[in-house]
Amino acid sequence: MTHVLTLIAPRGTCTLEEDAVARAGTALPHAGAPDWLSPGEACDIPFSPEGAQSDGELANGVRAALGDAPIDIVCQPLPIRRKHLLVADMDSTLIGQECIDEIAGFLGFKPKIAQITERAMRGEIEFEPALRERVALLAGLEEKSLQSIFDQRITLTPGAAQLARTMRANGAHTVIVSGGFTFFTGRIAQAAGFDAHHANELEIFEGKLTGRVLEPILGQQAKLDTLRHYREVLDIGREETLGVGDGANDLAMLGEAGLGVAYHAKPIVAAKADARIDHGDLTVLLFAQGYRRSEFAG
Numbered sequence: 001m002t003h004v005l006t007l008i009a010p011r012g013t014c015t016l017e018e019d020a021v022a023r024a025g026t027a028l029p030h031a032g033a034p035d036w037l038s039p040g041e042a043c044d045i046p047f048s049p050e051g052a053q054s055d056g057e058l059a060n061g062v063r064a065a066l067g068d069a070p071i072d073i074v075c076q077p078l079p080i081r082r083k084h085l086l087v088a089d090m091d092s093t094l095i096g097q098e099c100i101d102e103i104a105g106f107l108g109f110k111p112k113i114a115q116i117t118e119r120a121m122r123g124e125i126e127f128e129p130a131l132r133e134r135v136a137l138l139a140g141l142e143e144k145s146l147q148s149i150f151d152q153r154i155t156l157t158p159g160a161a162q163l164a165r166t167m168r169a170n171g172a173h174t175v176i177v178s179g180g181f182t183f184f185t186g187r188i189a190q191a192a193g194f195d196a197h198h199a200n201e202l203e204i205f206e207g208k209l210t211g212r213v214l215e216p217i218l219g220q221q222a223k224l225d226t227l228r229h230y231r232e233v234l235d236i237g238r239e240e241t242l243g244v245g246d247g248a249n250d251l252a253m254l255g256e257a258g259l260g261v262a263y264h265a266k267p268i269v270a271a272k273a274d275a276r277i278d279h280g281d282l283t284v285l286l287f288a289q290g291y292r293r294s295e296f297a298g
Contacts, residue, residue: 001032001046001078003055005062008042008072008287010280015040020066024073027065028058038293046078055274070279074288076259080239082289086167087227087253089245090178090185090199092121093263094160094192094282099180100134102153106145113137122266123248127179127219132212135202139211143204146183154184156191159282164193165297166286173234177226179218179249198226224252244285245269261285 007024009016021043025031032046049058059075066073091098098121104113113134120130164174176185176197185197203212216222223245231241243250243257246265254260254273262273263282270276277284286296 001030002048003046003058004076004078004081004290005045005047005059006037006042006074006288006290007045007062008074008280008284009040010070010072011041011283014070014279016043016071020069020071021045023065024062027061037287037291041293042287044290059275072277072280072284074259074261074275074284076275076288080237080258082170082172082291083167083242083258084172084236084240085227085230085234085242086164086172086174086285087177087223087230087241087243087257088163088175088194089223089247089250089253089263090176090188090197091180092246093244094157094176094188095184096155096157097153099149099154099184100131100138102149103138103141103146104134105153106149107138107141109137120249121247123251123268127249128217131179131200131217131219135209135213136211138202138209141209143207143209150184150187154188156188157282159280159284159286160188161192162296162298163282163285166291166295167289168193168195169297173230175226175230177218177223177253179223179247181213198222220249220252223250224256227253227256242285242289244282259288261288 021034028047029050030048035044055075059073098117101114104110119125120127174194176194178185178199180199182199182201185199189197200218201214203210239258241258243254244261244263246263260274262269262276
């Protein structure tokens, strides 16, 4: 068998039934025996594709066979399935929020900024000018307020720490690369157990935000460059890398990764990524690499 399709049900809300696995198998060419990574939760089906069907087309065929079942599907080649580099977006990926929107919420005008954020993440407007426009509205905020915002409004996405710690325990390097701000990425990297973090830096003068972000802005190109940088430093191939994100500014990074995954993503991202997570948490990325639930780090 040259490929594997992984089915993952969201833990605690849905059970992966044997008949769903059987239906998925009938939608695949030359399917082998299923291998349960976690009973009732995640299962591998090895297979060998025929013709010119892409992994995405095969995954869509399985989705059609499963109907409306809330099951995530990842289809990929078997070689080098376990990755040696993880590059992850932060906002709405490793955390459940957009930090800049939460800062605006603290100041009392979240809807105004959130609308711009949503358009930028959907790829409707350019990221860099949109970031400058939003940060300008934050001028005057006391720096010390950022900690209150982090403590009161920012929550780690379920599975984020298990993802980073399990991969690190197995020799992988883990990196956050965000169009957000270093104040938050540093704290999330520490909380989730990432090796490194890269993001934009807010300009601060006399303890207050000036309304400017230091240049150059870390946007789509910088995310792509960061993945390539670590790939070179670690001396690994493209197929050994895993990228995950949700917004349009993640697209180049996801396209460059050996496996690029859209996480509860905007439509443009879900349509273009190698794989997508629509239902489960970030532990889906561990099952996608063939880890069993018993191998997950705490």
